[in-house]
Amino acid sequence: MNTVLALSGVVIKEMCRRKDFYVLFVLTAVITLVMGSVNFFGDAKIVRYLKDICLLLIWISALVIAITTTARQIPAERESRTIFPLLAKPVSRGQVILGKFLGCWLACGMALLVFYVFFGVISGSREHEWPFLQYFQAFWLQWTMLGVVVGMVLLGSVVFTAPSSNATILFIVVVGIIALGRHLNQVALQQPEPLGTLVYAVYFLIPHLEWYDVRDLVIYNQHQLGWLDCGLATVYAAAYVAMLLFATGMVFRRKSLNL
Amino acid sequence: MRKPAPYFILVLLAAVCFSVATYLEPRVADWNKRGQSGSVLKLLLGDGRRLFANHFFVKADVSFHSGYYPSIFDQRKAPKGSRHMTAKEGEPEEEEHERQMNFLDQPKDWIERFGRHFMVTEHTHLQGGDEREILPWLRVSADLDPQRVDTYTVAAYWLRDLGKVKEAEDFLHEGLRNNPNSYEILFELGRLYYQNYHDIVRARNVWELALRKWFGQESGKKEADLLQFEQIAVNLGRLEEQAGNYERSVALLELARKASPNPAALQLQIDDLKQKIVVRPPPASSTSR
Numbered sequence: 001m002n003t004v005l006a007l008s009g010v011v012i013k014e015m016c017r018r019k020d021f022y023v024l025f026v027l028t029a030v031i032t033l034v035m036g037s038v039n040f041f042g043d044a045k046i047v048r049y050l051k052d053i054c055l056l057l058i059w060i061s062a063l064v065i066a067i068t069t070t071a072r073q074i075p076a077e078r079e080s081r082t083i084f085p086l087l088a089k090p091v092s093r094g095q096v097i098l099g100k101f102l103g104c105w106l107a108c109g110m111a112l113l114v115f116y117v118f119f120g121v122i123s124g125s126r127e128h129e130w131p132f133l134q135y136f137q138a139f140w141l142q143w144t145m146l147g148v149v150v151g152m153v154l155l156g157s158v159v160f161t162a163p164s165s166n167a168t169i170l171f172i173v174v175v176g177i178i179a180l181g182r183h184l185n186q187v188a189l190q191q192p193e194p195l196g197t198l199v200y201a202v203y204f205l206i207p208h209l210e211w212y213d214v215r216d217l218v219i220y221n222q223h224q225l226g227w228l229d230c231g232l233a234t235v236y237a238a239a240y241v242a243m244l245l246f247a248t249g250m251v252f253r254r255k256s257l258n259l
Numbered sequence: 260m261r262k263p264a265p266y267f268i269l270v271l272l273a274a275v276c277f278s279v280a281t282y283l284e285p286r287v288a289d290w291n292k293r294g295q296s297g298s299v300l301k302l303l304l305g306d307g308r309r310l311f312a313n314h315f316f317v318k319a320d321v322s323f324h325s326g327y328y329p330s331i332f333d334q335r336k337a338p339k340g341s342r343h344m345t346a347k348e349g350e351p352e353e354e355e356h357e358r359q360m361n362f363l364d365q366p367k368d369w370i371e372r373f374g375r376h377f378m379v380t381e382h383t384h385l386q387g388g389d390e391r392e393i394l395p396w397l398r399v400s401a402d403l404d405p406q407r408v409d410t411y412t413v414a415a416y417w418l419r420d421l422g423k424v425k426e427a428e429d430f431l432h433e434g435l436r437n438n439p440n441s442y443e444i445l446f447e448l449g450r451l452y453y454q455n456y457h458d459i460v461r462a463r464n465v466w467e468l469a470l471r472k473w474f475g476q477e478s479g480k481k482e483a484d485l486l487q488f489e490q491i492a493v494n495l496g497r498l499e500e501q502a503g504n505y506e507r508s509v510a511l512l513e514l515a516r517k518a519s520p521n522p523a524a525l526q527l528q529i530d531d532l533k534q535k536i537v538v539r540p541p542p543a544s545s546t547s548r
Contacts, residue, residue, distance in 0.1 A: 046392060204368075
């Protein structure tokens, strides 16, 4: 476990050194603050458009951080040949995968926490309400979802040849699932056989990342989620993460480390 | 040749900057004028901005429903037009809209059933002053597509409802500058004069103009906007009744009756007015038109 934690620490330090997070955070903050300074019909109580924009930027930024950080982990180690001394420590390939996953996921969590604190301050200062539990649920679900995304990108990084192609493909897949995943069953029912069954199978196979997007509940001050639902969604994501990491380990074990 | 001192070069460059600035300043003012007539967004996006304008108008509608809104897969069930955005509970538009918004069928599987815990599943409309939350999207939509009339009428309706009458009037005037022939904007402006300023003369003038514009644009059409026509005629008829011009009021209500989905109710009002004419002939001075 110490090996895994040490590996994850390296990933977190790398994220702190790189400028991706800072650039995205500053962009999010500047766009949100500029939009917040716009006066719409002289009404200072209008706030939901700001929450909407801020949360959208947080989602985009978090996905960019998760995918780009994860996509370069294993290819960078192979390219710089640091993977050889690392595996000679001795560290198993499975531990490398686990360490990389944990590091990327924790790094995403830290970045996400900063974003949500900013969101909470902006939203609370305009709305004068502080639904901390709802914000925590939104944060937790998004972080859980990012765990699945990190798992998918790690698998992609041992399957695809270049980090750029991996990142692009995974971006499309993740955005596609978030936008269309909920409706695939409707689409399946309208298709002729055997296409209908095939689409329905895809619907059951994909991780339903759209569940974790509870922005509407936060923006429109809707009901707080049930803790049982949050727990079940976490278990669902954990199962997918376990499956993805296992698959990554299997591919990585057979993969030649020479480029 | 002796090399000039760096300070001298700096002063020279500053002088050049100043001269260029004084030369360009009047021209930049001209650029701004061009920007006002077309707006920066028009210059940047061209006609593509109308697509974005529609997106933001829908966004206002989504906000009005607190996130409960049909997706692209439920588009056939999506609300048509924007009348539901200005309809109060119990009105026919609202009842029709209630049926349209019942788009969530029974969940087909456990994934869909569980997924509904994480989304808004109840049809509600903003109330208690929260309607202000749709205004930013409407403002942006109007900036992107100044020819979209709904944007002005819906925003003005809620601005008036929120007590921001001056802002509503300004926004409607902006809409009218961009759409000088819009009877919808004129009708909304008339309502503002009548209901908020209690200015019968201006309301009448604006509604008369709206009626003329309606006849000019819609009378020959197969699918004319009869609902709007009825609203203009009925409101103008009531105004005339209030002013004591019963004959004119009867004439307008009779026009409205032809377009109304509920002519019997209007007929009752017409009969009532006719009785008033018999009992009390209109004074000669009240014919201000």
